[in-house]
Amino acid sequence: LRASALAEPKLKPEQFSVLVRDIPSVPHGQTRKEQIDSYFKELHPETFYKSMVITDNRKV
Known part of the structure; x- marks a missing residue:
């Protein structure tokens, strides 16, 4: 299906x-997620969907 x-x-x-x-x-006054979201919303206002902040990739 994905293919x-x-x-x-x-x-x-x-x-x-x-x-x-x-x-x-x-x-x-801003969280890391807020920082990332505002950055990408500014660059891609029509297509930005969401972000997920991962700080320790061993837990993913």
Whole structure:
């Protein structure tokens, strides 16, 4: 099922992930998730869906 969905010619933004490393310090009064969400919402207001902050990839 997933293979057939990926084989469709139309690209879907929800099929993609972005790994971000070395993020600047969190501004005062903002969480890391808020920082990341506001950054990507500013760059991609129509297509940004959600973020998931993972700080220890051994637990994933």
